[in-house]
Amino acid sequence: MFSVEKNRPNQEAVIIGGGFYGSAIAVYLAKQRGIKRILLIEREPALLMRASYNNQARVHNGYHYPRSFTTAYRSRVNLPKFVRDWPLAVKQDFTKLYAIARRNSKVTAKQFERFCREIGADIRPADAVLRALFEPRLIEDVFLVEEHAFDTTQLASWALRELKESGVQVRYQTRVTAISRGARSPLNVVVETSQGGQEVITCRYVFNCTYSGLNQFAGDFPGVSTGLKQEITEMALMQMPASLRHLGITVMDGPFFSMMPFPARGLHTLSHVRYTPHLHWTDQLGVDPYHKLDQYEHATRVDKMLRDVGRYIPEVLKAKHVDSLFEVKTVLVKNEGDDGRPILFERHVALPGAYSILGGKIDNIYDVLEKLDAEYIVSSDDQENSNSGGVNA
Template sequence: MAEFGDCVVSNFDKYYAVARTFSKVTGQQFQRFFDRIGAPLSPAPSRIRKLFDLRLIEEVFAVQEYAFDADKLAARTAGALEAAGVEVFLEREVALVERHPQGGLRLVCGTPDGLHGVKAGQVFNCTYAGINRLLRASGLPPIPMKHELTEMALVEVPAPLRDLGITVMCGPFFSVMPFPARGLHTLSHVRYTPHVAWNDQADDRDPYETLDQSPRVSQYPYMLRDTLRYLPALSGCVHVDSLWEVKTVLPASEADDSRPILMRAHHGLPDLHCVMGAKIDNIYDALESVDQISRSRRAG
């Protein structure tokens, strides 16, 4: 908020609901957690509680949570790169990383005109779902990861929900959140947002090729039907589009949906570092780790 407030959208109210059944937490446990970490939490007003089926929902809380505008963030980041004198090459794919005969590393890159090499002192592989593709192509050991092909439905919500964000915690439930870049809401569902999942230790298919080649048959009807049981006020929701993407997590996150940063320094080659963060604010922790690598490199 302090650094990127101009890219943050806060003109909506956010509520978390706790289900009576199938939930991993109770309303009391959820409240105790917020008290422990010092985050603001208060009971939702009656007009909000009436949006839910309270036979299935135990408690509804008002919280402080915002969204970011992806278009504004991209534009600001592009401007910061340019101001810092960073060269950015688009439509280039790194085919492999190898030792350079004169020291350091060389990236063999594909371009519209063929292949060329780029010499580098350090390489940070931040290609998210593509991290292992590059490692395998370079003859280096892959890192255990799980990939999912996912669908986020973009919807027009009914008027009573337009200035709201709602998440039901914590189990096979859903979230309805503003998506400022399109002036719509996203509807995601723990059970129906993932379409296909695989562990790439056993299955080394390229996640992005798999995404491009997969049929895009929306599971929005299933998302909506289940959501309406808990949030009848969503009746009349209109499906406008869907966002299709690869979600990559560490296998250890399967049980708790945690999103730790992956940071592997000198992975397979000196000065080749693999970085994966799955939440937008991971960037601050990632930069601390990069600084540590730089300090260690200078000292060594």
């Protein structure tokens, strides 16, 4: 165990989860808030290996959310910030199209155009060559838009570099099992290593950034008050034919599909609203989503995806299935109807100093940092100086 001197916590802050959100929050605490002793705990052998990697790799610009104005508008605000802050990770050298289905779509082409104008998103009619890729009997209209993809391997490189530069300790293949109120310090975090060893870490702050694992802690941790739905999803990785390789395509809005460049592998993702979700359940303590994923048979549904997508874009039938990424996706139950993707940000009153944070999209990180800006988070040294009337250096 770490030594404890004068009841001083082992760490000032413990971040649970080494995905993009956990890494970015650790860097923020060190660089923007002056927190000195920060420990980032990740159960995998490297950073950004789970949901941060196993997703569509899309930097949203609002188009995807015509039924959730707030989510759409926040994406419009956040995208240019993301491009500015992570330029090496952003892929822009492809053409992005949104098409509106004639049947079963929850928006018409005119409604989609009006929505894009309302959020200030660029939209233009696609030219005849691009329109010719679509089956006109099934597609009402096709639009050229501005949307990007991101390379998770570049984000992981950024995280490693920034965490090291910020002095953040990182412990891999370590799992947090409990969070409790401490006798000598505000919080106790119980961790278990891959070898089965156990340790108690004391700290002032805990940031629970475990995405699907938000509620999987014993001790005094109360769980989040917002209802969560867990889904086992399949993201198919495809080698597209030359005619589609330079494109990203989304057909709106309802039981349709998207294909996006996946820069980390030089392939495209293919996702389908009907076939990408394989299994879902209401989140609850004791039902470990990652254990459920491990036990699930990873049988691909890519043939069903391709058969349906091929009706709208015949060229996709020439695509080759290379791999599938299976992962647990976590959504807020309250947003299932409008497909909104707000952040979850909870300060646990019963466990002072503990926060739970979940972002539905990569660009939501700015919404999280805005929330953290408003929180009273200080280092032990600053607190001691304040209590003694001293002046910070």
